[in-house]
Amino acid sequence: MKVLIVGGAGYIGSSIASACLDDGITPIVLDNLSTGVEAFLTGREAYIGDMADQVLLDKVFHDHPDIAVTIHCGALIVVPDSVREPLRYYRENVAKSVELVDGLVRNGCRRIIFSSTAAVYGQTDSLVVDESLPAAPSSPYGRTKAMLEDILRDSAEAFGLGALALRYFNPIGADPRLRTGLQTRRPTHLLGRLIEAAETGTPLTVTGVDWPTRDGTGIRDYVHVWDLARAHVAAVRGFDAVCPPGSFVAANLGSGAGCTVLEMVEAFAEVSGVRVPVEPAARRKGDVPGGYARWDRAHALFGWRPTLTLQDGIRDALRWIEARPSVLGD
Numbered sequence: 001m002k003v004l005i006v007g008g009a010g011y012i013g014s015s016i017a018s019a020c021l022d023d024g025i026t027p028i029v030l031d032n033l034s035t036g037v038e039a040f041l042t043g044r045e046a047y048i049g050d051m052a053d054q055v056l057l058d059k060v061f062h063d064h065p066d067i068a069v070t071i072h073c074g075a076l077i078v079v080p081d082s083v084r085e086p087l088r089y090y091r092e093n094v095a096k097s098v099e100l101v102d103g104l105v106r107n108g109c110r111r112i113i114f115s116s117t118a119a120v121y122g123q124t125d126s127l128v129v130d131e132s133l134p135a136a137p138s139s140p141y142g143r144t145k146a147m148l149e150d151i152l153r154d155s156a157e158a159f160g161l162g163a164l165a166l167r168y169f170n171p172i173g174a175d176p177r178l179r180t181g182l183q184t185r186r187p188t189h190l191l192g193r194l195i196e197a198a199e200t201g202t203p204l205t206v207t208g209v210d211w212p213t214r215d216g217t218g219i220r221d222y223v224h225v226w227d228l229a230r231a232h233v234a235a236v237r238g239f240d241a242v243c244p245p246g247s248f249v250a251a252n253l254g255s256g257a258g259c260t261v262l263e264m265v266e267a268f269a270e271v272s273g274v275r276v277p278v279e280p281a282a283r284r285k286g287d288v289p290g291g292y293a294r295w296d297r298a299h300a301l302f303g304w305r306p307t308l309t310l311q312d313g314i315r316d317a318l319r320w321i322e323a324r325p326s327v328l329g330d
């Protein structure tokens with residue numbers, strides 16, 4: 001079986017490609033390398049170009065008429081950038097995806113798995129997030145993802161597509177076999193900042209200590225990127241039962257456990273042996289207390305459950321930092 005992975009040279013797309021290969025599925029990658037990296041294409045058939053390029057899409061399907069499912073993870077993903085440059089985000093994430101869907105329909109590919117995000121949800125008082133919570137994104141980035149869910153819902157009905165939106169919570173870690181991981185050396189997310197603080201011997205700035213959470217710090221659901229990748233394989237394998245023609249389905253992918261900033265600092269100390277001191281600071285602009293996923297729907301639909309722990313995610317992130325130069329050559 002073949003799958004087309006749009007954005008397959010990025011962090012999550014390349015992990016999905018690895019999980020497909022391990023399961024006997026052939027990934028065909030389409031990536032414009034705007035944030036993806038060529039080194040993640042080793043051993044994979046790839047087309048370099050834009051997902052909106054109709055000539056290129058026709059060529060991909062001419063060469064591979066047996067592509068069964070398209071997994072769409074091609075997107076810009078940095079929330080603060082999306083606030084500064086909303087038009088770029090709407091163009092790259094929404095307008096170009098419309099062209100992609102058009103090209104898929106024309107080429108007869110009617111099964112789509114879309115990389116969505118927990119950022120489509122608004123804040124809940126209970127902190128637990130299930131799929132019944134209405135979309136209320138708080139950033140242009142989140143809105144691009146929510147818009148595309150609407151576009152896929154309408155397209156499913158109009159063109160008989162099966163469209164499955166997988167809403168990722170906060171991915172961490174790397175491929176356990178270290179073929180791929182985060183491209184950026186210094187990610188700005190919490191675990192990235194923590195690793196940086198440990199390396200430089202500086203304190204971690206805790207942005208917000210007065211949130212309505214158990215210790216006052218922000219809570220998130222950190223899910224191992226390999227668990228995310230495995231979910232796509234399971235969804236591909238069972239696609240028609242999960243998402244028959246004409247249907248749009250959304251499912252959360254998270255660990256199901258909330259982890260506060262201070263709990264992450266503790267888990268990091270346990271895994272790395274380095275206890276990073278913390279420095280309380282003001283909340284980041286536009287930040288939220290956060291929450292964590294219910295993932296029962298993904299389990300009911302395609303038998304998925306998270307299998308790797310927070311500690312596994314931290315450990316694999318640290319192993320990837322060691323392996324990264326030999327993979328990326330920098």
Ligand SMILES: O=c1ccn([C@@H]2O[C@H](COP(=O)(O)OP(=O)(O)O[C@H]3O[C@H](CO)[C@H](O)[C@H](O)[C@H]3O)[C@@H](O)[C@H]2O)c(=O)[nH]1
Binds near residue numbers: 206218219284
């Ligand atoms: O140096 C830091 C960095 C983060 N935090 C705190 O750690 C928690 C998690 O912050 P992250 O930035 O790791 O995660 P977010 O969920 O806030 O945002 C991330 O996930 C989003 C998707 O949900 C987007 O992808 C976004 O770009 C990405 O940063 C928050 O409470 C934040 O205030 C700190 O205390 N110190």
